[in-house]
Amino acid sequence: MSKSVKELLSDKEFIRKVEKLKKLYPEERSSLLALLHLCQNEISYIPHEFQEFVAKELNISPAHIKGVVTFYEMFFDKPKGKYLIQVCRTLPCMLAGAEILLEHISTKLGIQPGQTTPDGKYTLVNVECLACCDKGPAIMINDNLYTRVTPDEFDNILKELK
Amino acid sequence: MALEEKILTANIGKKTSSDIDSAMQGGAYEALIKALTKMTPEQVLNEVKISNLKGRGGAGFPTALKWSFLPKEKKKIKYLVCNADESEPGTFKDRLIIENDPHKIIEGIIIAAYATNANAGFIYIRGEMPLGAKILEKAISQAYERHFLGKNIMGSGLDFDIFLVRGAGAYICGEETALMNSIEGKRGEPRIKPPFPASYGVYGKPSNINNVETYANVPAIIKNGGNWYANLGSKDTPGTRLFGLSGHIKKPGIYELTSDVTVRELIFNYGGGILGDKKLKAVIPGGSSVPVLTSNEIDVEMDSAGLKKVGSMPGSAGVIVMNETVCMVKALLNLIKFYEHESCGQCTPCREGTHFLRLIIEDIEKGEGKEGDLEKILSLCKNIMGRTICPLGDAAAMPCESFVKKFREEFEYHIKEKKCLPETIKMTTVF
């Protein structure tokens, strides 16, 4: 189980990371995306409390942060599964068989794109072109890229996920 | 016949090519040292100008000319930006360089900084490339260790830093001004131009932006001279490009070739022909945003002049091949969904137009198309093209217009018969 946002914000190590990121760029506000990534890496999503925290840290309005979080596809403002399965749906992968793969995954996990399994383990989403079109169908599970994923191959990958 | 010169991929394939020692064994930073020790900034700029290097991000803008737009005053803060957002469907070339030869990019950026007197650089890498980000981060820190970055680089007097920024999933952040907004921690909404980045870029400071592959070409140009480069292959787009073959092709992948290669050669000589030994039906030659070609239009070279003859352009050199089993309505629906999803939503024609186009094309695909729909698609395209803040509007309209115009019979069949052409009912896949 990952930390709560309260725990996160009282974790000295985490705050040190925040401070470091804030100083990383010529102007503080440039660290916004990095800070949001950081939070999401730690607790899998970006709760409003964290958005408000960042707003204060960077002296930006909370509404602005919300605008940013909701703009970028990779940011989640609601909890998601332990494994985020992103299936590329764009033309080159579609030509390689992405639709068949997606259907397979969908049936296998019993969820539609945009949904999370009831046990909170998997969230399935469609993504746009992952820039590995020569090796489609491509999927990403959390930070890992998998290529040439056939339905069978996916089943193997799934077995590896704890 | 196209040349297979290895400019960008020379080190690729070697183990640990992303490590600085290995890269330096392959000649990395030699060009930088040459520039810093034997050339003036003006000479560097001039070599790039002579080379006639064109931007590899999609628009093919002359690189030296773009650099020369930056203000000359030494005192003014200037930024260089490297566009590593690579998100154009069918494009996967930058990933190759980033993950395998990051020092080539860094070296190119530092040379550009020397030529333009820039103070700092940003590499904006798309969020879905965490591995690439890690590799770049390490490469940048190695470059600092070897004093290729930082204060007074190699005693040349040049101070230059590189910052790495990770995106978070937005195709539009590949557009140069959206990317700058994103660097500033904002929504990735393109800015109105003018003012152009050369006068108002990152943090409102003069900035130059180039694609990964563009910067990666610079070291070779400095090492071998602009003339050498200008004479490689195509007149209008000299040098090599990383052509990305994907879709229904036997040997998909990246091919480094000069731009005088024809589409046919690319597909049949290099790509090994069509997957499933079927007939070729259509090719998108330069990433999904450029107009599609029919199988009769592939005897042209992959440069601007060649593709112009068949109403298209080289774009990002991502070549998407479709065989006869592809339903063009379905393929277009896939693309328009992409643009609808990636429109930032700022301007009316793109925000609403991509949605409208998707609805109509979806109807046709479902067998619910109506008479007049094709005319409607064309008129919507007209109302989007050239009427938006950034080129995403055009990028969405161009495939729609070209698909409908070039494959009109198939679209009409769909509307009339309410189903796919018989041969496209079962599409070839890789498995």
Place this chain on the structure above:
Amino acid sequence: MALVLIDGKEIVVNPEETLLQAALRQNIYIPYYCYHPSLSIVGQCRMCLVKVEGAPKLLTACTTYVPELPKEKKIDGKYDMKIFTKSEEVKEAQRGVLEFLLLNHPLDCPICDQAGECQLQIYSYEYGNSRSEFRFEKLHAPKRVDLGEHIVYDAERCIKCTRCIRFCNEVTKSGELTLIKRGVHTYVDTFEGKSLNNPYSICTADICPVGALTYKEFRFKERVWFLQATNSVCPECSRNCSIRVDTYKGEIMRIVPRFNPSVNGYFMCDYGRLVSERIKNKEVREIPSLREKGILEPRMEKGFYKILLSKITRKYEPKDVAVILSGRMTNEELESFKVFSLIVFGEILGDVLYITGEKDDILVKDEKRANYCGAKFFDLKFTKANENIKNIIKGKKLVISIREDIFKGIKEEQVKEILSSVEIFVVMDAFFTETAKMSNFYIPLASWFEMEGTTFNYDAHLQKISKCVSPPKGRKPFYDVVSLMLNLLTEMEIKDFETAKEKEIESVKKVLDTFKERDVMKGGFVPWFKEVKNAIPQLKNISLKDLAPLGFSAKGKKDGDN
């Protein structure tokens, strides 16, 4: 400065203005949505596309600046740019943008508050296609969202022009609003638990070109085309924001800011705007009332004033009299007060109650009444705020309070204590206030929105207030009350009141009687000033020059009537 030929007409475009700004300034209309003169330029709606000769694409007029061409490059030897706003290409683009905007728009005009003043409705009529070909289901988005205390948002009607967002970022700098999501799914939102509650929030509804932002105090009240508009001025602080008061059947439906570059620009604060709502909840009494046997009883006007005059005219030493005046009184009321005071008490009395409060650096001033500057101009004495009421009244026998609720919030026993020495307590006010209820004589006055007059703002900027609604017969502007009393005085025989004064009364009466017809704003400030000087001998020594520190010499002329 560039010369531009626009649809065959020559206009001048200054270096710092865009083509759209220059065109509008010179009365050439180009349709637009996202542009707003007091907000940054974003070029998002694409409604203002025009054809620029030589440009490959249509350009947005709102983002186009016109540099001067060198002589040899001028078009037709003279122009820096040639523009077409009505060519077929431009018309097609306008139709296109409107079609796009209507795509997901609910078209619920019959139940939309904005109907009648909606730019989408208006442009569709003027620039749009007559028929819509949309056969698809419209996207659904949040409706009736409470963005704040006053503002309600309908995302389906929203055209994403971002005016409201820019307003909150750039004018109030409070940044409550943002666009969320992207593409066709974008809409305006606030952060969780942080609503749109800045002091100017209702301005977002003003600048919203469609019916996406409305405010609760006006929602569904009345269709705008039934409203009658009257120009006036906000009474709630010394900024004197220019306003338009919209009424229906004698009732104020809403107040909106009226553009006035030298006073308030395009905006006004919510507090000022909602004055009409606050007034509505106030108790009124329309008939003069007299306390008898402890009860304030309504009386016939003439009899009432006769009793009052017989009790106060020259009955008290000036030192035994306190008159509390208000910055809510117009110049005309202040002027007539001086006349009244001179005649009835033999000298000019009066303490203007000086009420201050919070200010901001946008519009709201610390002086919480409209016309303190006028009171300064009439050379009246000021007394600071409520705590000094006691001192003003202490030991007095006759107290008159005009347009101030001086005992508001003070306990009755305390009020009685303050009034212990007072024999006669006269209250004149538009509302039957707590103070009024303590009086022996209550005179109902017309409210700010029920009379004509003029007011000076903090910067000595003169503006006209108008009778937006008619007061019931019993409620009069203070100058009418004075005029009525002076009429009665000439009829009445009052001991100690020399007949010599009668002549004076006659002459001032004439001046007072002309108040109603007199239009200071039209005649100009100087003749009016002269007239006032003649009517009030004490003012004789003041010259226009003396008023220079107040800024009169430069201003004081007609303005703000747009």
